Amino acid sequence: MEGFLDPLVNACLICDQSSRNKGAAVATTVEKIEEVLELVRPAIQMDGGDVEFVDFDEAEGVVSLRLMGHCVGCPMSRATLKNGIEARLRVAVPEVRCVEAV
Helix, strand or coil: CCCCCHHHCCHHHHHHHHHHHCCCCCCCHHHHHHHHHHHHHHHHHCCCEEEEEEEEECCCCEEEEEEEECCCCCCCHHHHHHHHHHHHHHHHCCCCCEEEEC
């Protein structure tokens, strides 16, 4: 698993650049979250899984995601969620404190 999300290390820069490219003054937190998920999704899909954004609790900083496909019941899904997705989201979107599967 190590290294499979390495291209996302600079996800915060990518989110900022894509927001500027769209002409938006500032991307909303949810837009930034969804942009990072779009970057993570191909790596997850390579293993037959997927991830869907469900909700963001602004007060708590909690992102709720639904794991799908092979991720359901996979023993590595928690590591993917915490070490992969959550780590990238926390770098790119400072408002995010943690990620949970629903």
